[in-house]
Amino acid sequence: MSPDQDIDSAADRREFMEGVAVGGIGVAFAAALPITATADEPVPPARGPGQPVPVKLNVNGTDHDLKLEPRVTLLDALREGLHLTGSKKGCDHGQCGACTVLVDGRRVNSCLTLAVATVGRKVQTVEGLADGDVLHPLQLAFIKHDAFQCGYCTPGQLCSAAGLLKEGRAKSDDEIREEMSGNICRCGAYPNILVAVREVRQGALKEKP
Amino acid sequence: MPEPRSPLGQPLDRADGVAKVTGRAKYAAEFAPPDLAHAVVVTSTITRGRVTACDTAAAEKSPGVLAVITPRTVPAMKAVPADLLPKGRPPIELRPPLADEKVSHFGQAVAVVVADTFERATAAAARVRVTYQADEPALTLEEAEPTAFEAETFVGREDLKHRRGDVARALAGAAVKLEAVYRTPVEHHNPIEPAATIAEWDGDSLTLHDSSRWVHATRRVAAGVFGLSPEKVRVICPFIGGAFGSKGFTWQQNLLAAAAARHVKRPVKLVLTRQQMFTLAGRRPETKQAVALAATKDGGLTAVRHATMSETSPLADFVEPCGTLSKHLYSCPNVEVTHRVVRLNRSSPVFMRGPGETPGSFALESALDELAVAAGIDPLVLRLKNHADRDEEKDRPWSSKHLKECYRRGDERFGWAKRDPKPRSMRDGNLLVGWGMATAAYPGIRMEARAKVRVTADGRAVAASAAHEIGNGAYTVLAQIAAAALGLPVDRVRFELGDSDLPFAPATGASQTTAAVGSAVTAAAVEAMAKLVKLATTDKASPLFGIAVDQLAAREGKLVSRADGAKADAFSDILRRAKLKGVEADATAAPGEEKEKFSFLSTGAQFVEVKIDPDLPRVRVTRVVGVYDPGAVLNPKTARSQMLGGILMGLGAALLEETVYDGRGLVVNPDLADYRLPVHADTSDIDVSFVNEPDRHFNPVGARGLGELGISGIGAAVANAVFHATGKRIRDLPITPEKLL
Amino acid sequence: MTPFDYTRAEGSAAAVKQVSGSAKATFLGGGTCLIDLMKLHVENHDLLVDITPLPLDRIEATAGGGVRIGANVRNSELAHDATIYKNYPALSEALLSGASPQLRNMATVGGNLMQRTRCPYFRNGFSPCNKREPKSGCAAKDGYNRSHAVLGVSEHCIATHPSDMCVALIAFDAVVKTHGPKGERAIPITDFHLVPGDTPDRETVLEHGELITAVELPAAPWAMRSHYLKVRDRASYEFALASAAVALEVVDGVIKTARVALGGVATKPWRAADAEKSLVGQKPGAPAFAATAEMATKGVAPRQFNGFKVALVRRVIVRALETVAAMK
Ligand SMILES: Cc1cc2nc3c(=O)[nH]c(=O)nc-3n(C[C@H](O)[C@H](O)[C@H](O)COP(=O)(O)OP(=O)(O)OC[C@H]3O[C@@H](n4cnc5c(N)ncnc54)[C@H](O)[C@@H]3O)c2cc1C
Numbered sequence A: 001m002s003p004d005q006d007i008d009s010a011a012d013r014r015e016f017m018e019g020v021a022v023g024g025i026g027v028a029f030a031a032a033l034p035i036t037a038t039a040d041e042p043v044p045p046a047r048g049p050g051q052p053v054p055v056k057l058n059v060n061g062t063d064h065d066l067k068l069e070p071r072v073t074l075l076d077a078l079r080e081g082l083h084l085t086g087s088k089k090g091c092d093h094g095q096c097g098a099c100t101v102l103v104d105g106r107r108v109n110s111c112l113t114l115a116v117a118t119v120g121r122k123v124q125t126v127e128g129l130a131d132g133d134v135l136h137p138l139q140l141a142f143i144k145h146d147a148f149q150c151g152y153c154t155p156g157q158l159c160s161a162a163g164l165l166k167e168g169r170a171k172s173d174d175e176i177r178e179e180m181s182g183n184i185c186r187c188g189a190y191p192n193i194l195v196a197v198r199e200v201r202q203g204a205l206k207e208k209p
Numbered sequence B: 001m002p003e004p005r006s007p008l009g010q011p012l013d014r015a016d017g018v019a020k021v022t023g024r025a026k027y028a029a030e031f032a033p034p035d036l037a038h039a040v041v042v043t044s045t046i047t048r049g050r051v052t053a054c055d056t057a058a059a060e061k062s063p064g065v066l067a068v069i070t071p072r073t074v075p076a077m078k079a080v081p082a083d084l085l086p087k088g089r090p091p092i093e094l095r096p097p098l099a100d101e102k103v104s105h106f107g108q109a110v111a112v113v114v115a116d117t118f119e120r121a122t123a124a125a126a127r128v129r130v131t132y133q134a135d136e137p138a139l140t141l142e143e144a145e146p147t148a149f150e151a152e153t154f155v156g157r158e159d160l161k162h163r164r165g166d167v168a169r170a171l172a173g174a175a176v177k178l179e180a181v182y183r184t185p186v187e188h189h190n191p192i193e194p195a196a197t198i199a200e201w202d203g204d205s206l207t208l209h210d211s212s213r214w215v216h217a218t219r220r221v222a223a224g225v226f227g228l229s230p231e232k233v234r235v236i237c238p239f240i241g242g243a244f245g246s247k248g249f250t251w252q253q254n255l256l257a258a259a260a261a262r263h264v265k266r267p268v269k270l271v272l273t274r275q276q277m278f279t280l281a282g283r284r285p286e287t288k289q290a291v292a293l294a295a296t297k298d299g300g301l302t303a304v305r306h307a308t309m310s311e312t313s314p315l316a317d318f319v320e321p322c323g324t325l326s327k328h329l330y331s332c333p334n335v336e337v338t339h340r341v342v343r344l345n346r347s348s349p350v351f352m353r354g355p356g357e358t359p360g361s362f363a364l365e366s367a368l369d370e371l372a373v374a375a376g377i378d379p380l381v382l383r384l385k386n387h388a389d390r391d392e393e394k395d396r397p398w399s400s401k402h403l404k405e406c407y408r409r410g411d412e413r414f415g416w417a418k419r420d421p422k423p424r425s426m427r428d429g430n431l432l433v434g435w436g437m438a439t440a441a442y443p444g445i446r447m448e449a450r451a452k453v454r455v456t457a458d459g460r461a462v463a464a465s466a467a468h469e470i471g472n473g474a475y476t477v478l479a480q481i482a483a484a485a486l487g488l489p490v491d492r493v494r495f496e497l498g499d500s501d502l503p504f505a506p507a508t509g510a511s512q513t514t515a516a517v518g519s520a521v522t523a524a525a526v527e528a529m530a531k532l533v534k535l536a537t538t539d540k541a542s543p544l545f546g547i548a549v550d551q552l553a554a555r556e557g558k559l560v561s562r563a564d565g566a567k568a569d570a571f572s573d574i575l576r577r578a579k580l581k582g583v584e585a586d587a588t589a590a591p592g593e594e595k596e597k598f599s600f601l602s603t604g605a606q607f608v609e610v611k612i613d614p615d616l617p618r619v620r621v622t623r624v625v626g627v628y629d630p631g632a633v634l635n636p637k638t639a640r641s642q643m644l645g646g647i648l649m650g651l652g653a654a655l656l657e658e659t660v661y662d663g664r665g666l667v668v669n670p671d672l673a674d675y676r677l678p679v680h681a682d683t684s685d686i687d688v689s690f691v692n693e694p695d696r697h698f699n700p701v702g703a704r705g706l707g708e709l710g711i712s713g714i715g716a717a718v719a720n721a722v723f724h725a726t727g728k729r730i731r732d733l734p735i736t737p738e739k740l741l
Numbered sequence C: 001m002t003p004f005d006y007t008r009a010e011g012s013a014a015a016v017k018q019v020s021g022s023a024k025a026t027f028l029g030g031g032t033c034l035i036d037l038m039k040l041h042v043e044n045h046d047l048l049v050d051i052t053p054l055p056l057d058r059i060e061a062t063a064g065g066g067v068r069i070g071a072n073v074r075n076s077e078l079a080h081d082a083t084i085y086k087n088y089p090a091l092s093e094a095l096l097s098g099a100s101p102q103l104r105n106m107a108t109v110g111g112n113l114m115q116r117t118r119c120p121y122f123r124n125g126f127s128p129c130n131k132r133e134p135k136s137g138c139a140a141k142d143g144y145n146r147s148h149a150v151l152g153v154s155e156h157c158i159a160t161h162p163s164d165m166c167v168a169l170i171a172f173d174a175v176v177k178t179h180g181p182k183g184e185r186a187i188p189i190t191d192f193h194l195v196p197g198d199t200p201d202r203e204t205v206l207e208h209g210e211l212i213t214a215v216e217l218p219a220a221p222w223a224m225r226s227h228y229l230k231v232r233d234r235a236s237y238e239f240a241l242a243s244a245a246v247a248l249e250v251v252d253g254v255i256k257t258a259r260v261a262l263g264g265v266a267t268k269p270w271r272a273a274d275a276e277k278s279l280v281g282q283k284p285g286a287p288a289f290a291a292t293a294e295m296a297t298k299g300v301a302p303r304q305f306n307g308f309k310v311a312l313v314r315r316v317i318v319r320a321l322e323t324v325a326a327m328k
């Protein structure tokens, strides 16, 4: 049972509906917009600060040419401009960690980062953790240990944990707990997140020569 | 041939796991219809009064702005339908948003700004100038007490008034007595996903991508409010980023989004800001609970009185049903439970995880601990002594209750026997150690639900119902139930949910998705199987031709003769020969007469260890042991997670969480920095286990549901542990450092 | 946020010129405070000059045996710097007790020095607040003031300075180096932040457009025996209810040097100088520490909801001193 099917295969669903003669209106999910925000860029007033500027974002190894007002945060550029909605908005003020991404390998809150300020840097989001279809060890460990429930904080937890592993400082359980405290999980998956991160960290240690 | 293992009871990984860890799971705000506009709500800065002027000129001139919608320009909206529940008026605001210019709480919607981008809408919203005439608000329970009214039922389901025996007399003559007042603050659900809606009109058809944990109700609300027939409305929600009682029925953002989309003739996205989640998305009301207990010298309860006062808003009728457990959790001849409500100028309250049970068990289970101290009896012994062997409120048996076993296992796992009952007697170095316990309980609730199941010629199945994936594991557990009923491996069953075009499911609340929808799925699967059986047994080409139905079993995608395992016919073969793409069936499942014969209660035992630095008295919970009896546990992995979530939310409520209204009625901590949710470093060792005895009287799968059981009793267990550690009894939550200084 | 232009600084002088040239321009560091406040519309600027590309990101030894910390050094780097960790442990601890790993990766030393209060009435954008809107009043005095200051308050403002880092810096006699429109300055950190008085909107002595370039810590061998203790409700990711950075130099069983600085309880990073003096010449131990704690809280002005901070910060001081006294 592929969950991607669950959410994406509108066609499949419609066939199913017909099968049981439900009079649905069959609105298919809207296709994602092409990944150029330039297409229908709002016409700004000719004067005043804050005119849109060209912004080249490198996200998960791919360059994207956007035209953005400087006030657009990295989080909104990802979600609204690039339709990379893996990074989540939970508070928009640095208070929950749902928006955590890696910029040049370091974990940051993308809601307090301006997109323009990341030009020339490498942004990695949850969409870039897996290597094609091969999930990142953290992703596998999160599934195995049920380290999420609603899943909304999860991309932030994963990026944060990836940052933590790179930093290489958190060793004990208490250190992992402290170093993962910038990511709030209201579903209360912390005990399982701990186990998942610990397992990958230990695996990561073992792999080192 | 060995029976393949039933998918029920297996600790399976989540079916939506990959979607959730890769960022592919799409939540309400993440759909992207072309030409999407963005709406931002402008909220009131006063607590009570009216808008005298709303200057929208600057906002309207702001770049990219498509409209500024006020009560004067908002498209017509009728009242929210009052018949959303089987019984009783829904406890929500029936006044549609922006209906008038009255302000009845801080943070109420007074205008909506729509612009072509989120940034522009937000900036323009800040330019709307609202002038008010402010009136004197009602701000505290004490102030409003004279106007209190009595509540009779909780959403037409539970009686809130109960009297048996003579409490006054029992109290008067009691050997041991305890009277105390307990208080719990306003709490907010704060799911990490804010409430969000994308509304899209196509002529007079409306599609809502809405963070709704009851898509059918949201559809009915939108249809009623906009004067459409329900078929014209579709509500879609494949994933919800947490709700905990919020996001049900309707909240203003979905109606405002729809109104805004109609107004600007474009699809509109409206996501509440985190600040707005504190005034526009429900909350748990404040409670003040007077509890009186009487007992014999050896601890036999002779009286329980539980009088609750909670508050609601001027716009909705919600009551926090704190006393419902007190009616029957313990055996006691004299019981009196009442609920009174006052109206305060605060935003509307609503269900929050364990409505009633959470604050109510804090009071009841704290009081029991106080009684145990007064009587010189171990708190666990006291509870065992007063165990209710039947439901004394309704005077009927429990369907299935294993609370004593929960106590026993919890006692053992925690090591309760090593507890020195004297306060301040246990230490870990410089730290005071406290052990406390409490009973957890939550009723088994199950409403009517409908589901459909289709077995397809490729040997797979799709099951569907308009249930919700909220973190409860619905995609996973409902597929397990379908697979079990169909005799299919679970990886060949897909579950569809979160769409109002699918068969009716009740709200994902009251911990009933598995119980209610699971029963409907089972029923539909049974009917689909009957069709397959008929095809096979009437088909001469089938090895099963002529075999009686009761001689057949379904396993591994095949119908098999019970008598002769070699005689089997694969579903795919049956369908292929019949030249059918599939068979399907739908079915409704509703509770039947068992509802009148039995009482249904999930129970558990909570044990908590705290450590407290006597000089810097921050309470740290170092150990929790919870043992629960929710009936059958269909997926131990996701079930354990739900219990963890309940426990952690309970710890937050015990020690951290509190929404503060100041002397002007403003919410002063409307964000995630100042409203303190537990963070990872606040957690430690949590040991969850289940008795796992199916409740066959409740539903076919024997599962009563468990989403809200874990939080019940935690507040009291912590407060009891704090008393044990420090000798201080804290009767008002949260237990912050200043209360222990 | 209101619309603004963004530019990357091309040299300190140019950045100073750009910002000092326009009342509506400001520097952008990590953005964790500025963007937050701009989203709340508490601050509005037309131009943000991103100073993070400036080469102010080094931690280096000074000739005098101290350390020079570039203004752009991120909080996380500073916290984990080996020299800081060893020679000024309280600074490391203070930084690591602040915010979250993500925020510390973003936040700069300069930005942390300049961070603004978390007073809810300041942040909500509409309540009377003399800091946000001079002469509008102070809603906190008679409002919900649990998080507010008990030291350094005025009738116009009781907002707490929220920084942890600054508390450690003030204990170590740090000096703030700046580059302003009128040239360079070295400002002792005790003089850097201002108590509210009747101008709560003026929070530091910096002039508009004056750029912090570095913070210098003088050589202080005693700083190796220092400690930062922070008390808050949550175990992490929360501002201080009360905190203390303390250091002790004990020679022959007698205190020769003492430092006591407080956070979470004052309108600016608070140095309890008199309390420190009272320790000198004393034997480390409970009586001396208790007397010091008492002295450090002289002149407190608690309000309805923050009275507990007085007792709490005293205990924090005592515990922190005990911890340092017990260090090898
Ligand atoms: C949720 C949350 C929790 C937090 N918790 C804590 C905590 O527990 N303890 C704590 O101490 N802090 C905490 N912080 C605050 C955080 O430490 C500060 O926001 C941060 O240090 C500011 O640094 P920055 O580089 O991001 O500053 P910016 O936001 O970039 O700038 C802040 C101000 O400083 C000015 N500025 C920046 N650099 C310079 C310079 N070189 N010269 C002159 N002016 C400059 C800017 O113009 C702006 O006015 C928290 C913040 C958040 C959002």
Ligand code: FES
Pocket (backbone or CB within 6 Å): A088, A089, A090, A091, A092, A093, A094, A095, A096, A097, A098, A099, A100, A109, A110, A111, A112
């Ligand atoms: S959305 Fe960025 S921290 Fe919450």
Ligand code: FES
Pocket (backbone or CB within 6 Å): A147, A148, A149, A150, A151, A152, A153, A154, A184, A185, A186, A187, A188, A189, B192, B241, B242, B471
């Ligand atoms: S999984 Fe729901 S918030 Fe973490």
